[in-house]
Amino acid sequence: MSPLLAADEPSNLPDLEILRAEVGSAWSAYQDTKYTRATRLIPGILADAQRAVRSYEGDAQLQAKALLAMAYQxxxxxxxxxxxxxLAxxxxxxxxxxxxxxxxxxxxxxxxxSVAHCLLSNGRLTAARDLVTDSAGYLEDGLPDASPTYVSVYGTLFLVGAxxxxxxxxRATVRAFLAEADAAAQRLGQDANHMWTAFGPTNAAxxxxxxxxELGDVQVAADQGPRVDSSTLPLERRVRHTLEVARAYSAQNRTDExxxxxxxxEELAPEQVRYHFISRHLVTAWVRQQKGKPSHQLAGVAQRLRIVG
Known part of the structure; x- marks a missing residue:
């Protein structure tokens, strides 16, 4: 989080276009679920972005600050x-x-x-929900002439909030937030990945x-989840949806499925499955429910996730 910074010599000034590409590389590593690669890349990118903010002036400095923000995100x-x-x-x-x-x-x-995500992860649910409402209000007056990127950022806020x-x-707020997200997705008209949001009709679904x-409507999730074709989305989104469907099946005692x-x-995204709370919760529960020796497949994934019954 606080990388050593190189001297701010004119010959060592970060090129903003190169920095923009580096930020994109870090985000691509995240969406490809290459978390080890991302954690190797990001400290250096933060150092370059911090140096650019200190070194440039005027519009170039504002661009550097925007890139620093996206690197931090x-x-x-x-x-x-x-x-x-x-740390998040x-x-x-x-x-x-x-x-x-x-x-x-x-x-x-x-x-x-990003802040709403962190609040959600820390269990500060009311703060996360309210931040989404306030953030949407901040963006609303720019909607009439909004670019696809603007619409994507606006719409994806409601997904976190939901x-x-x-x-x-x-439930009332869930319905309202999902309706806003659906409206933004329909306005966008297709699945896209503007500013790494992976936003569109499929992510809304x-x-x-x-x-x-989360509401306990397991039957709805089990029925509708498999119908969502997430194949056009980044790997992180596809795997996240697969784990959600697995959670629904497990809640119906369809453990094998x-x-x-x-x-x-796990075959597609081993790092994501290793760390994700859904996969860890499911495998832990299955291991503990075993009356005898777990199956070879279950024992294997439990070992890879470092879960002990």
Whole structure:
């Protein structure tokens, strides 16, 4: 989080276009579930972005601040995935500060999403839900002439908020948030990945399944989840949806089907499955429920996730 910084010599100034590409590489590693690669990349990118902010002036400095914000957001997303909630909060908070200083409303909206994610991960559900409402209000006046990126950032806020509201058993807010997300997705017209949101009709549908599970509507999730075709989305989103369907099947005591989905997900994204709370919770529960020796498949995945019965 506080990398050693090189001297700010003119010959060593970061090129903003190269820095932009580096930030994109870190986000791509996150969406490809290559968390080890992302954690190797991000400290150096943060150092370059911090140096750029100190070294440039005027519009170039504002661009550097926006890139620093997005680098911090990438860090926060990865740290959340690997269970480093406190560090993730620090990264999101610093990123939001840089975003606000940049004056870029889209980047600021994106960092609001990251802060909401961190609040959600830390169990601060009411704060996460309310932040989404406030953040959406901040973005609303830019909607009439909004770009696809702006619409994506706006819409994806409601997906985070819907999960927070569902965990609070606030069904009215879940419905309202999902309706706003659906409207934004329909306005966008297709699945996209503007500013690494993976936002569109499919991601909205995925979050509808997640919200159903959080509300205890297992039958809805089990029926509708397998119908969602997530194949066009980044790997992180596809695997996350697979784990949600596995959770629904497990809740219906369809353990063999659920385990098969977890194993499929692990084959595609071993790092994501190793750290994700759903896969860890499911495998832990299955191991503890065994009356005899667990199956070879279950024992194998439990060992790889370092779960002891």
């Amino acid at each position: 990438g860090a926060a997303m990865v740290l959340t995935k690997i269970g480093e909630a406190d 909060w620090m990264a999101a908070d610093r990123g939001l500060g840089a975003a606000q200083e940049s004056g870029d409303r889209v980047v600021t909206g994106s960092l609001f999403r 999960v927070a509201a569902a965990r609070l058993d606030d 995925i979050h509808r399944i997640s919200a159903a599970m 659920a385990l098969a989905l977890v194993l499929d997900a």
